[in-house]
Amino acid sequence: MVLRDDLLVLCGLSCPYCGRPTMLVDDAEIYGRSYGTKSYMCKPCRAWVGCHKGTTKALGRIANKELRQLKHQAHGSFDPIWQKGHVSRSEAYEILSIALGLPIWQTHIGMFDETMCRRVIEVSNIILKYVKKQWPNKLSVADSFLLNVLPES
Ligand SMILES: [Zn+2]
Secondary structure (H helix, E strand, O other), X not given: OOOOOOHHHHOOOEOOOOOOEOEEEEOHHHHOOOOOOXXXXXXXXXXXXXXXXXXXXXXXXXXXXXXXXXXXXXXXXXXXXXXXXXXXXXXXXXXXXXXXXXXXXXXXXXXXXXHHHXXXXXXXXXXXXXXXXXXXXXXXXXHHHHHXXXXXX
């Protein structure tokens, strides 16, 4: 499986809702004051995404209100897997890429649409239970996760 959206959408340069190019704006445009970062925005669709600090490289696709909330929830479900020290951050994303059947370069919550964010929320609980149980043994987490835990879908 790969994300079907084109690269311009995944990189925040094109609006997935109306198809128009996005605009690079100062974050003051969105939050009313500047935090020193830039964002890409589609004003008519009220959708935006921030950039990596000090760059004009977007964190992912631009998101409307619904998707911003879902991305927030997806991080809330997924981030504890690595924040609690069960596995490293890169290991956690490796497991997520296997669980979702996505290439690692596309395994970024910032690139995900509503459906993919909901899947992250679903699989994160399974992953978290798994790494809690397995990680003390330092088994090959990603491989055995695929073999042992993930239900057939
Ligand atoms: Zn738009």
